[in-house]
Amino acid sequence: MAATLKDATAVVGIGQTAFAKRLPESEKELACRAVLAALADAGIAPSEVDAFSSYTMEETDEVEVAKAIGAGDVTFFSKIGYGGGGSCATVGHLAAAVATGQASVGVAWRSRKRGSGPRPWKNTAVQLPTPGQWTRPFGLLRPADEIGMLARRYMHEYGATRDHLFNVAMACRNRANENPAAMMYERPLTREMYMTSRMISDPLCLFDNCLETDGALACVIVSAERARDCRHKPVYVHSVAQGLPAQHHGMVNYWNDDPLSGPAWTAARHLWKHADFGPQDVDVAQIYDAFTPLIPLSLEGYGFCGRGEGAAFTEGGALEMGGRLPINTGGGGLSEAYVHGFNLINEGVKQLRGISTAQVPDAATCLVTAGEGVPTSAILLRS
Amino acid sequence: MTTTSAAVDDLLLPVPDEDGAPFWEYAARGELRVQACASCGRLRFPPRPCCPHCQSFDSEWRPMSGRGRIWSYVRPHPPLLPAYAAQAPYNVILVELADAPHIRLAGNLVTSADAPLNSVDPARLRIGARVQVVFTRTGGVSVPRWVLEKP
Ligand SMILES: [Zn+2]
Numbered sequence: 001m002a003a004t005l006k007d008a009t010a011v012v013g014i015g016q017t018a019f020a021k022r023l024p025e026s027e028k029e030l031a032c033r034a035v036l037a038a039l040a041d042a043g044i045a046p047s048e049v050d051a052f053s054s055y056t057m058e059e060t061d062e063v064e065v066a067k068a069i070g071a072g073d074v075t076f077f078s079k080i081g082y083g084g085g086g087s088c089a090t091v092g093h094l095a096a097a098v099a100t101g102q103a104s105v106g107v108a109w110r111s112r113k114r115g116s117g118p119r120p121w122k123n124t125a126v127q128l129p130t131p132g133q134w135t136r137p138f139g140l141l142r143p144a145d146e147i148g149m150l151a152r153r154y155m156h157e158y159g160a161t162r163d164h165l166f167n168v169a170m171a172c173r174n175r176a177n178e179n180p181a182a183m184m185y186e187r188p189l190t191r192e193m194y195m196t197s198r199m200i201s202d203p204l205c206l207f208d209n210c211l212e213t214d215g216a217l218a219c220v221i222v223s224a225e226r227a228r229d230c231r232h233k234p235v236y237v238h239s240v241a242q243g244l245p246a247q248h249h250g251m252v253n254y255w256n257d258d259p260l261s262g263p264a265w266t267a268a269r270h271l272w273k274h275a276d277f278g279p280q281d282v283d284v285a286q287i288y289d290a291f292t293p294l295i296p297l298s299l300e301g302y303g304f305c306g307r308g309e310g311a312a313f314t315e316g317g318a319l320e321m322g323g324r325l326p327i328n329t330g331g332g333g334l335s336e337a338y339v340h341g342f343n344l345i346n347e348g349v350k351q352l353r354g355i356s357t358a359q360v361p362d363a364a365t366c367l368v369t370a371g372e373g374v375p376t377s378a379i380l381l382r383s
Numbered sequence: 384m385t386t387t388s389a390a391v392d393d394l395l396l397p398v399p400d401e402d403g404a405p406f407w408e409y410a411a412r413g414e415l416r417v418q419a420c421a422s423c424g425r426l427r428f429p430p431r432p433c434c435p436h437c438q439s440f441d442s443e444w445r446p447m448s449g450r451g452r453i454w455s456y457v458r459p460h461p462p463l464l465p466a467y468a469a470q471a472p473y474n475v476i477l478v479e480l481a482d483a484p485h486i487r488l489a490g491n492l493v494t495s496a497d498a499p500l501n502s503v504d505p506a507r508l509r510i511g512a513r514v515q516v517v518f519t520r521t522g523g524v525s526v527p528r529w530v531l532e533k534p
Contacts, residue, residue: 133397133407134429135489137526139467139500140475141395145459149477153455156510202458202472247435254454254477254487255428 006274008099010227010234011091011381013042013220014346019183019337021115023214030216031060031111032068038218039069043231044105051076051103051221053090055340057083060111076103082250084290084333084371085263087341088379092240094221104222110342111216135252144209144291146251147373148201151293154260155203160296160311162203166194168292169207169334171319176331179357183211184335208292210338217342219349235352238365238382239275243267244375251373263376264301264369271378272303279303282380283363284351285325286344289332294372295319302367302378321358329358344368345379352383393466396522402430405444410525415516416444417486428486449516450532451478454487456508473500474508478529493517493528507531 015037017023017030025033039046049071052062062077076097080086087110094106140146154160173189176182189207197206227234243266245256253259272278279302287298296310304325305313318324330336330347337343348366350356356363363383370377399407402418409416418430422439433440456476461468477487494502496517513532518525 131429132395133399133403136395137397138475138489138491139394139459139463139470139473140457140489141459141463141467145457145475148457148459149455149475152457153477153510156455199458199460199472201460204457249429252489254489255485257485259487 004274005095005099005237005240006276007236007238007382008224009095009221010224010236011219011349012222012227012230012232012234013038013040013044014218014349015039015041016181016217016343016346017215019181019213019215019339021183021212021214023113023116027111027113027216028060028064028068030113030214031065031109031218034111034216034218035065035069035107035109038107038220041232042220042222044220044222046070047072048105049107050074051094051097051106053078053080053093053106053108055079055083055086055090055110056081057340058110065109076106080377082371082374082376084288084340085374085376087288087345087370087377088240088368089242089370089377091219091221091237091345091379092242092377095237095240098221098223104226106221107218108221109216109218110340112339113214114338115212115214140252142201143251144201144204147291147293148204150253150259150373151291152203154293154297157260158308158311162195164296164311164314165208165292166191167314167319168289168295169194172289172328172332172334174320175329175358176335179330179336182331182336183213184331204291204293207334210290210333211335213337213339215337215339217339217346219345233353233383235349236382237379239271239380240377241267241270241274242375242377243270248375250375253373260297262297262301262372263374264298264372267369267376267378268302271380275380277365281365282325282367283365284329284360285327285367286329286332286348286369287327287367288341288344288369288371289328289334290338290371292334295327298369298372301372302369321360326358326360329356329360341370348381352381394521395464396524397526402432406430407524409444410518410527413518413525415447415449415527417447417480417483418442419445426483426486447480447482450481451488451514451516451529452481453477453492453508453510453512453514454479455510456492458505470500472505474503474505476508476514476529478514488527490527490529493530494534495530496528503531
């Protein structure tokens with residue numbers, strides 16, 4: 001039995017479907033295609049799969065996927081809550097299961113039709129959830145409104161500007177322009193487009209928001225020992241963490257003593273404590289970007305800079321290729337696809353295999369993070 | 384920016400839970416009250432069954448002065464639910480209570496209790512501005528709204 005998760009498991013297969021505003025396949029079919037692609041990439045037969053992990057918001061459950069792909073007896077399955085906060089924890093749960101002998105071949109996945117599916121704020125018959133009693137009646141309706149509130153305060157407190165948020169949107173878009181699979185491939189963004197675009201929730205404009213996407217992704221996790229016999233260079237799961245801070249209130253973290261210090265800080269403390277390296281040793285990062293302000297907040301939380309320095313960190317091309325910390329090298333949720341952050345996991349694996357469309361030379365370490373602003377998770381990958 | 388009264392009446396109403404119900408009952412009487420621990424005295428928001436500091440289940444509802452400052456704000460633009468889209472862009476503010484700075488209530492800055500959500504000139508929205516609570520009767524419920532202390 002492993003006493004630690006450190007490098008005990010590895011990601012050996014990744015798979016994805018096309019990403020588009022509208023795909024003809026059902027979520028279930030997309031899920032199966034992504035899972036089978038990941039297993040084929042690993043060179044592992046579906047009948048060997050004995051563990052599954054996904055999000056609580058995943059509507060294709062493990063029973064359906066296992067049955068459809070022809071999995072064997074399944075001995076471990078888990079679902080992670082809080083939407084995009086769950087992405088990296090799916091890998092973390094499987095790593096724990098495999099490292100402790102509860103299973104041997106784990107599959108994590110996310111399938112989503114958000115591009116062509118319903119949007120809650122367009123539904124007039126929407127049921128108001130009870131925590132919404134403190135926000136919804138006042139017209140704080142959408143995640144963009146909830147994060148916009150924190151973003152405005154952050155800008156006020158630390159002198160962050162829309163130019164800083166543009167730096168984030170631009171870095172992601174530039175990488176997507178290099179990635180043929182990205183929804184924003186060959187669709188450049190300019191500062192003028194950004195500054196004159198319509199507001200969604202002022203201070204956040206259209207380009208501060210992630211894409212609405214149909215698509216699915218999956219990855220395969222096995223023990224480090226088995227990984228050495230797989231088709232590709234193993235990408236080791238070096239450290240994993242979840243984070244639910246004391247007195248946290250989800251996306252409306254307004255009642256926390258310190259609303260601008262989100263779940264990233266909690267996850268980061270655990271993540272680094274169990275790692276052999278620190279933020280300064282990270283070659284490339286995939287940072288959850290449902291909204292641009294999450295990047296400066298996460299850069300601070302994960303220790304790439306000090307409190308209040310996240311916006312300034314984005315200056316001088318720091319997030320671009322060749323910069324201090326290239327991020328979201330597939331284009332991220334802002335410009336590749338918004339599939340609750342699962343594309344960030346697969347992109348991290350591509351970087352450490354050396355096959356990214358925006359490859360960071362000799363990348364050996366990659367941080368991948370899940371949704372900031374909600375109970376979150378993160379993984380450190382190394383080659 | 385014209386707002387029909389029908390659209391305003393379609394704004395979402397609070398759906399109180401057991402812990403939150405007293406807040407809305409006091410609001411209906413024109414009182415802004417916050418839950419406090421009856422044992423250690425600490426205020427907490429949102430309301431919940433027990434005190435995170437001393438684990439006591441005894442609580443009371445303490446009256447607030449109704450004064451505060453704007454901690455932050457957003458201005459939502461469509462796509463939004465129809466009743467909100469009809470008034471967009473409007474403001475949503477977060478008010479830090481003068482009596483309890485770590486309790487921040489979401490609300491709207493308006494020119495008077497019954498004015499629309501977009502009644503205040505956006506140029507007047509400012510972090511740190513002093514505000515005072517008022518109550519708006521809508522759909523049989525009273526919701527707190529906020530006016531500038533120096534209009
Ligand atoms: Zn107490």
